[in-house]
Amino acid sequence: MRLLAVVFAAFACFFASSSVVADDPYRYFTWTVTYGPISPLGSQQQGILINGQFPGPRLDCVTNDNIIVNVINKLDVPFLLTWNGIKQRKNSWQDGVLGTNCPIPPNSNYTYKFQTKDQIGTFTYFPSVGMQRAAGGYGALNVYQRPQIPVPYAKPDGDFTMLVGDWYKASHKALQQTLDSGSSLSFPDGLIINGAQSTFFNGDQGKTYHFRISNVGLTTSINFRIQGHMLKLVEVEGTHTLQNTYDSLDIHVGQSMSVLVTLDQAPKDYFIVFSTRFTQKVLTATGILHYSNSNSPVSGPIPAGPTYQVHWSVKQARTFRWNLTASAARPNPQGSYHYGTIPRARSIILANSAPLMNGKQRYAVDGVSFVMPDTPLKLADNFNIANVFAWDSLPIPPSGGTAVLGTPVVRFNLHDFIEIVFQNTENAIQTWHLDGYDFWVVGYGFGKWTENIRKRYNLVDAVSRHTVQVYPNGWSAILVSLDNQGMWNLRSSMWARQYLGQQFYIRVWTPEKSYSNEYDLPPNALLCGKAIGHHP
Structure with missing residues (x-):
């Protein structure tokens, strides 16, 4: 019986520590x-x-x-x-x-x-x-969704995915060499849709289709529109939104959203258009929306979209609101949807910059340009390996001094509810992403953020997402419930900036050891750097 108990305990431990649920x-x-x-x-x-x-x-x-x-x-x-x-x-x-x-x-x-x-x-x-x-x-x-979780719209008649982004003709190795040499990337060579310059979608007149659009590019915001058709926004990065209609939508680097489009026009072919935003040279990629009963090819000029109008984009972003009546999955910190009433444990301000360091282009957060070590920070923390990263070495608020190289990890307690303000000090749009989390985007604005601005936050129905844009010389504010223990990357979604240092890590932790908080290092984990020789 004792042996049986040991075997049972071993199996219980294995399933408890597994990263999947049986x-x-x-x-x-x-x-x-x-x-x-x-x-x-x-x-x-x-x-x-x-x-x-x-x-x-x-x-x-x-x-x-x-x-x-x-x-x-x-x-x-x-x-x-x-x-x-x-x-x-x-x-x-x-x-x-x-x-x-x-x-x-x-x-x-x-x-x-x-x-x-x-x-x-x-x-x-x-x-x-x-x-x-x-x-x-x-x-x-x-x-x-699972069948027992209804979404707040009728089942569409089809589901289309569009992966859109800027593209370079140079190889990824050549681009990396450019960055390593201390130079910035040039302007992209074009836009692509699902791996090509054009794409084709077929639908039936009178039916409604679900279009899922993601900006998978490296540097450039895009605008999306369909000739003669309205776009009903229904979801942004896992959050069901109020179903406002738009004639075009901005999608920034790293962001995703989905819309419903009803084929309610005369039977013919229509342009699907993507174009770059906030760029002097405008790149465009087009597709075709084909009505199945159409005998008429696409015609007329390609529909024009916004180009550099920043205030237009800000006003649109402020109309993205959380659908509070939707029963689908959504964040639920501290047992309540009322995120606006939860006390803040901490507030941090993150300012981006583009310093030259030793004559080479780098990017920084609060004056620290991140250097990736050869040992993953998570493994170093797990095995107590010294001299891989520095705890809490990011100056918050920013000191304004000369930029330095570093590998900062900022510590938080599990279940902290925090405010993060992204302060854009440059005359170019930025986007930021936090792994492991959704967060509420409670405000956008221009100029320098001040505490008085909190009075203007949306504390009722702000959309929850994982990537946020920060407009030129402006700020964006988010609230996030740190309910997911682990080591998580907070980075620029503009990949050259991330590669050259515009990122850092947060460690969300509690001294209480529990599989309800975090799983163990998986037995198949790869080991490298200073972690070689340690055992999972």
Whole structure:
């Protein structure tokens, strides 16, 4: 009996420490990552393919599904995937960034195990090592509702995904060399839609279709519109919104949203248009929306969209509101939806900058330009390895002094409810992303943020999302409930800025050891740097 009890305890410990939940469905995938020829802008170049596809396979799943993805790296360099917007509840071990995971070596593999816990919406995945994102390797990750959780709109007659972003003809290795040499990236060569300069969607007159749009580019905000049709916004990065209608929508780098479009016009073909925002030169990519009973090709001028109008974009962003009557998954800090009444444990101000350091272009947060060590910060914390990062070395508020290199980790307590103000000190739009979390975007504005501005926050129905834009010489404010223990990356979504230092990590922690807070290091964890020789 004693042996049986020991065996039972061992199995109980294994399942408790597992990063997946046995009661929910499993979905298994095997993805092989290779180089291959692609021609997104008409001329052939080397791209990163997943199972021979560019973009990579669309990963469709249902709320609370357990996702098992075996990634086989056939590139000549290490590789990692990150799951953009997936919260990784209690499981930052699967986040897929260099601060939490060792990269997958060439001719090796790693199996990700995570759960789409309490999420419904439009997300993406992409490579997180170096500038590999500029060569492809990205794809859509759509989380659908379980049958017992209704969404606040009738079931659409079809579901379309559009991965849109700026693109360079240069290889990801050449772009990385440019950044390593101390130069900035040039202006992109074009825009692409689902890996090409154009795309085609077919629908029936009178029916309504769900369009999921993600900005997977490196640097540039985009505007989306469909000739002669209105866009009904229904979801932003996992949050169901008030269903306002728009003739065009801005989507900033790293962001996703979904709209309903009813084919209520005369039967013909119509332009689908994407164009860059806040750029002197405007890049455009077009697709076709084809009515199935159409005998008329697309005609007329390509619909014009906004170009540099910043205030137009701010006003639109302020109309994105949370649908408080929706019963679908949504954040629920401290047992209440009333995020505006929760006391703040801490407020931090983060200012971006673009300093030259030793004659080379770098990017910084509060005067610290992040240097990625060869040992993931999460592993260093787990194994108590010294001299990998520095606790709380980010000067908050910003000191305004000369920029320095560093590897800061800012500590927070589990269940802290905090305010973060992103202060943009540059005359260019920024976007910021926080792994492992959604946050409420409670305000946008221009000039320098002051405490008096809190009186203007939306504390009732602000949209909850994982990426926020900060307008030129402006500020954006978010509130976030730190209810997900782990080591999490807070970074610029503009990938060259992230690569050259505009990021840092937060560590959300409690001394209470519990699998209800965080899972253990997985037994298949890859080890690198100073973590080699330690045992999971």
